[in-house]
Amino acid sequence: MLRFITAGESHGPELVAVVEGAPAGFAIDIAAINHDLARRQKGYGRGGRMLIEKDEARVVSGIRFGRTMGSPVTFIVENRDFKNWEKRMSADPRDRGEAKVVTRPRPGHADLAGVLKYNLEDIRDVLERASARETTARVAIGAFARQLLAPFGVHVLGYVVSIGSVEAKVPPSMPIEELTRVTEESQVRVADATAEQAIIAEIDACKKDGDTLGGIVEVIAVGLPVGLGSHVQWDRKLDGRLAHALLSLQAVKGVEVGIGFEAARVRGSQLHDEIGYDRELRHFTRHSNNSGGTEGGMSTGEPLRVRVAFKPLSTLMRPLKSADIKSKAEAVGAIERSDVCAIPAAAVIAETVVAFELANAFLEKFGGDSLAEITRNYQGYLEQVRNF
Numbered sequence: 001m002l003r004f005i006t007a008g009e010s011h012g013p014e015l016v017a018v019v020e021g022a023p024a025g026f027a028i029d030i031a032a033i034n035h036d037l038a039r040r041q042k043g044y045g046r047g048g049r050m051l052i053e054k055d056e057a058r059v060v061s062g063i064r065f066g067r068t069m070g071s072p073v074t075f076i077v078e079n080r081d082f083k084n085w086e087k088r089m090s091a092d093p094r095d096r097g098e099a100k101v102v103t104r105p106r107p108g109h110a111d112l113a114g115v116l117k118y119n120l121e122d123i124r125d126v127l128e129r130a131s132a133r134e135t136t137a138r139v140a141i142g143a144f145a146r147q148l149l150a151p152f153g154v155h156v157l158g159y160v161v162s163i164g165s166v167e168a169k170v171p172p173s174m175p176i177e178e179l180t181r182v183t184e185e186s187q188v189r190v191a192d193a194t195a196e197q198a199i200i201a202e203i204d205a206c207k208k209d210g211d212t213l214g215g216i217v218e219v220i221a222v223g224l225p226v227g228l229g230s231h232v233q234w235d236r237k238l239d240g241r242l243a244h245a246l247l248s249l250q251a252v253k254g255v256e257v258g259i260g261f262e263a264a265r266v267r268g269s270q271l272h273d274e275i276g277y278d279r280e281l282r283h284f285t286r287h288s289n290n291s292g293g294t295e296g297g298m299s300t301g302e303p304l305r306v307r308v309a310f311k312p313l314s315t316l317m318r319p320l321k322s323a324d325i326k327s328k329a330e331a332v333g334a335i336e337r338s339d340v341c342a343i344p345a346a347a348v349i350a351e352t353v354v355a356f357e358l359a360n361a362f363l364e365k366f367g368g369d370s371l372a373e374i375t376r377n378y379q380g381y382l383e384q385v386r387n388f
């Protein structure tokens with residue numbers, strides 16, 4: 001089983017990611033992890049922070065000469081901005097006087113529930129950890145996890161399908177390699193040049209108004225074998241695990257698998273993906289993929305499709321009404337430096353989070369302590385399915 005933990009505050013010295021359970025013998029390309037971290041930093045609509053940071057994963061355990069050793073893998077990403085926050089984020093009580101206390105909670109953020117729950121006087125003690133800066137650590141982990149899937153031909157891609165009210169079209173027949181290339185070149189990670197211009201205009205208008213924008217991203221994974229996850233127990237269902245992981249991301253309010261909520265509006269006969277059999281290739285086929293690649297909590301072998309809805313960021317430059325936690329007086333939410341729209345980054349984050357969950361389900365199915373052992377198990381299973 002793969003598991004991970006992250007640590008670190010948004011303006012603390014470093015972000016830390018520890019992954020446990022990775023088998024030995026997998027080739028790990030640190031430059032590819034850093035490439036995913038750089039992708040997370042991009043996108044039209046981000047704020048000043050991304051000009052300061054250059055997120056890079058430093059490996060401090062678990063990888064030797066480019067290969068996993070089976071031991072816990074630890075990545076550390078430096079927060080370059082910490083040098084501007086050293087006194088305000090200091091662990092030393094003597095620096096207490098230096099820091100201004102944040103007392104005006106932002107509606108929509110963890111601020112208010114966090115101070116009440118943890119009995120804190122300074123909202124900064126909550127917002128620093130609640131910040132989506134934490135996703136830097138999760139992207140490092142997911143970028144690592146996708147390299148555990150790479151030898152088995154699994155490809156995972158996240159891209160943007162809408163920002164605010166602007167929907168981007170995706171040509172239904174575009175192969176994943178092409179979709180990867182096109183969305184990578186887009187400033188807002190869409191595959192629709194007309195929508196891209198409309199989105200950029202919308203972000204500009206929103207910025208002028210001191211407002212923020214949410215959006216929907218889609219993650220696709222191809223190359224999955226049938227049977228990842230299981231129908232036998234609630235916490236082994238692949239779709240349930242994906243939804244849990246994705247809903248745990250900052251600002252996520254909804255997850256759909258396949259056609260999602262639309263499935264509730266159509267008849268069963270219009271929904272379910274009819275089954276065929278290809279005698280030459282010796283495998284079962286589907287006439288459609290409305291299920292999004294899962295049935296009964298297991299992968300069907302068809303492309304996995306999940307959509308994730310992110311709400312607009314809660315730090316508004318034209319803040320909403322709030323109440324001061326100290327004086328209880330009427331106030332407006334505190335202003336922190338922030339982004340207008342982080343949806344292009346959210347696509348990369350969702351992509352890597354899905355990669356982690358898939359790698360975990362994959363290792364569970366083909367379990368072993370080394371690449372060689374897992375490969376044997378995987379090939380033996382494919383043979384079993386072919387001969388079924």
Ligand code: EPS
Pocket residue numbers: 010047048049050081127130131132133134135136250313315337338339
């Ligand atoms: C960041 C995500 C956002 C940014 C943050 C960096 O976090 P939050 O969820 O708190 O809005 O605002 O940048 C800053 C806090 C800053 O100082 O500009 C990220 O993805 O790295």
